[in-house]
C-alpha cells in the first residue's frame with residue numbers, strides 16, 4: 230500500500246498542500262479528483278520524489294519510500310515528455326533499457342504495449358507525427374514499459390476519445406489486478422466514477438473526502454428518490470422536509486430522508502397506483518459538489 234501521511238508543501242508563503250493524508254491500496258484504482266490548482270500535481274510530484282515535501286512522508290507498505298523503489302514507480306507527468314523525432318517502439322524500447330531491461334526483453338515489452346494500446350499501426354512512426362490522442366496513449370505506454378510496482382498518472386485520460394478511454398482504462402485495470410497501486414488524477418468525473426475503486430477528493434490543498442466509491446456514496450450526496458405515480462404528484466411540493474428537484478405530472482425526483490421518503494410513498498399509494506419508486510444513488514458530480522464548497526463551479530472543474 231502506498232501512503233501519504235501529513236504531507237504539506239508551500240511555494241513561497243503559499244501553502245498548497247496542507248496535511249494531506251490518503252492511501253492507495255494494492256490492486257486498487259484510486260482516482261484523485263479536484264479543481265484546477267487543488268494540489269493534485271504537487272502531491273503526485275512529491276510521491277515521485279520530483280519535489281520535496283516540507284512536512285509528512287510517503288511510505289510503501291509502512292516503510293519510507295527509498296530511491297531504488299522510486300525508480301520502479303511508473304509516472305506519467307503533467308508535462309508530457311517524449312523525444313519527438315524518435316520512432317514509437319524505438320522510444321519505448323529505449324525507456325525500458327534505461328530501466329535495465331536487455332535489448333530483446335525491452336523490444337518485446339515495447340511491442341506488446343504498443344499492440345495493447347492500439348498503436349500497432351503507428352509502431353515505426355516518429356512520436357511527433359502521432360495525433361494528440363495517440364501521443365497520449367504513447368505516454369501511458371512510457372509509464373508502463375518497465376513494469377512499475379506503483380503507478381502514478383497525471384490526467385491520463387485527458388484528450389482521449391471514448392474508445393481510447395476504454396483501452397487505457399483496461400490497461401490500468403489489468404495492472405491494478407496484478408497488485409499494483411494505481412493513482413491517477415482526472416477532471417473527467419464520469420470516467421473516475423466508472424473506473425475507480427477508491428477516490429480522493431482534494432480542494433485548496435486539503436483532502437476533503439477519501440474512501441471507496443460506495444463509502445462516499447453512502448456518506449455524501451443527498452438522498453434522492455424517484456417516484457412515478459398515475460396521479461399528478463404536485464402535492465409533493467407541500468410535504469415538509471421534501472425538496473422537489475424535478476416534477477412532471479406523475480413523475481417526480483425529490484430529496485428527503487429515508488423515513489420521509491417512505492411517508493411520501495405511503496401518501497402516494499393512498500392517492501392511487503404507484504408505478505415506480507426508486508432510491509437514486511448520488512453521482513460523483515453530486516458528491517463532489519457536496520464536499521467541495523469553496524471550489525470553482527463543477528462545469529469549470531469538468532472542463
Ligand SMILES: Nc1ncnc2c1ncn2[C@@H]1O[C@H](COP(=O)(O)OP(=O)(O)OP(=O)(O)O)[C@@H](O)[C@H]1O
Pocket residue numbers: 240245263264265266267268269270271272
Ligand atoms: N513550482 C511552483 N511554484 C509556485 N507555485 C506552484 C508551483 N507548482 C504549483 N504551484 C501552485 O500550487 C497550487 C497547486 O498546483 P497543482 O498543479 O498541484 O494543482 P492541480 O490540482 O494539479 O491543478 P490542475 O488540475 O490545474 O493541474 C497552484 O496554485 C499552483 O499555482
